[in-house]
Structure formats: structure tokens, C-alpha cells
Amino acid sequence: MDSGPLRVGMIGTGWMGEAIAPDFALCEETELVAVAGRSAERTEAFAAAHAVPKALDVARLIEADEVELVYIASTHDSHAALARAALEQGKPVLLEKAFTVDAASAAELIALAEARGLFLMEAMWMRFNPVVRRIAALLAEGAIGEPRTLHAS
Numbered sequence: 001m002d003s004g005p006l007r008v009g010m011i012g013t014g015w016m017g018e019a020i021a022p023d024f025a026l027c028e029e030t031e032l033v034a035v036a037g038r039s040a041e042r043t044e045a046f047a048a049a050h051a052v053p054k055a056l057d058v059a060r061l062i063e064a065d066e067v068e069l070v071y072i073a074s075t076h077d078s079h080a081a082l083a084r085a086a087l088e089q090g091k092p093v094l095l096e097k098a099f100t101v102d103a104a105s106a107a108e109l110i111a112l113a114e115a116r117g118l119f120l121m122e123a124m125w126m127r128f129n130p131v132v133r134r135i136a137a138l139l140a141e142g143a144i145g146e147p148r149t150l151h152a153s
Contacts, residue, residue, distance in 0.1 A: 004031075005027075005028065005029055005030050005031040006029060006030045006031070006068050006069055007030075007031050007033045007066055007067060007068045007069070008024065008030050008031065008032050008033065008067070008068070008069050008070075008071050008094075009032075009033060009034040009035070009036070009056075009061045009062070009064060009066075009067035009069070009070050009071070010032060010034070010035050010036070010052075010070075010071045010072075010073060011035075011036045011037070011058055011061060011062075011070065011071070011072050011073065011074050011082055012036075012037060012072065012073030012074035012075075012096070013035060013037035013038075013039075013042050013043055013046040014037075014073070014074070014075070016073040016096055017035070017037075017046065017073045018046075020071070020073060021035075021046070021050040021052070022050065025050075025051070032050070032052050033052070033053055033054060033066050033067060034052065034053065034054040034055075034056050034061050034064055034066065034067055035047050035050070035052045035054070035055055035056070035061070036055075036056050036057055036058045036060070036061040037058075037074075040055070040057070043055040043056070043057075054066075058082065058085075059085075062082075062085050062086050062089050062091065063089060067091065068091070068092070069091060069092045069093070069094060069119075070082075070083075070086040070091045070092070070093050070094070071093075071094045071096075071123070072086070072093065072094070072095045072096060073096045073123075074096075076098050076100075076101055077101060079095055079096070079098070079099065079100050079101070079105075080100045080101070080105040080106075080108070080109060083095050083100075083109050083120065084108070084109060084112060087109065087112050087113055087116060087118055087120065088112070090116065090118070091118070092118050092119035092120065093109075093113070093118070093119070093120050093121075094119075094121055094123050095109075095120065095121070095122055095123060096122075096123045097122060097123060097124065099122045
């Protein structure tokens with residue numbers, strides 16, 4: 001039984017939000033249903049510009065029944081508190097980089113998500129990139145040999 005797209009609420013209307021919001025329209029499996037930010041005026045303008053049905057304050061977005069997953073694209077220093085609030089509300093969380101500002105905060109969030117049986121992940125999209133997935137499969141099959149060096153930036 002198809003329950004429709006996953007309904008996402010996004011916190012953050014800055015440059016990361018601007019970069020990511022159009023991607024929701026390209027993905028059949030998700031729908032951006034609400035957005036929240038620090039400024040009501042900016043949040044409303046963001047919602048209008050990206051055809052997001054609801055512009056809410058952060059607390060209302062986290063509590064909204066129509067939001068099934070909270071995507072956090074705010075400033076790094078707010079990630080832990082916002083993710084904690086969403087997890088405590090029973091919402092799965094996709095958290096932009098950097099996950100938190102320190103390891104202790106990250107461990108606390110992971111423990112909370114595990115205790116509640118909720119999804120929590122850093123928004124590391126490269127893991128799902130088709131090219132990266134294909135290379136991983138080829139390596140696993142032994143089709144291209146054993147890696148000896150990796151250069152990354």
C-alpha cells in the first residue's frame with residue numbers, strides 16, 4: 001500500500017536551505033510541506049519562493065502532524081538542540097553538516113535516536129550518489145582491483 005511521499009519539514013532558510021529546497025520538488029519520494037526559520041518575514045518569503053505550503057515557527061514545525069521527518073539546515077550551533085527537540089517529539093531527523101559542534105552532543109543525539117527507535121542521519125548525500133555506489137559495488141566484486149591510494153578533498 002503506497003502511503004505517498006514522505007512529508008518533510010525543513011528548518012533553515014539560509015544558503016543551505018536555498019540550495020536544497022528545489023531538490024525536494026525533483027524527488028517523488030519526498031514532499032517539502034513546511035519550513036521554519038529565525039525570521040517570520042524571511043520564512044514566509046522562502047515558502048512563497050519555493051512553493052512550500054506552510055511557513056511556521058520552529059516549535060510549530062517540529063510539532064506539526066503533517067511533518068513526518070525534520071530536515072535541519074540551520075547554523076551548526078543550533079543543530080543539537082533542534083535535533084533533540086525533533087527526536088523528543090518522535091520525529092526522524094536528517095541533520096546537515098556539521099552534525100553537531102562536538103562529539104559529546106553527537107553521542108547524546110545518537111543515544112536518544114536509538115532509545116526512541118528513530119532515524120537520525122547526517123545529510124551526507126555522496127553516500128547515495130549513483131557513481132559512488134557503483135564504484136563500491138565494483139570494488140566489492142573485485143572487478144577493479146584493490147585500492148592502494150585515495151585522494152580526496
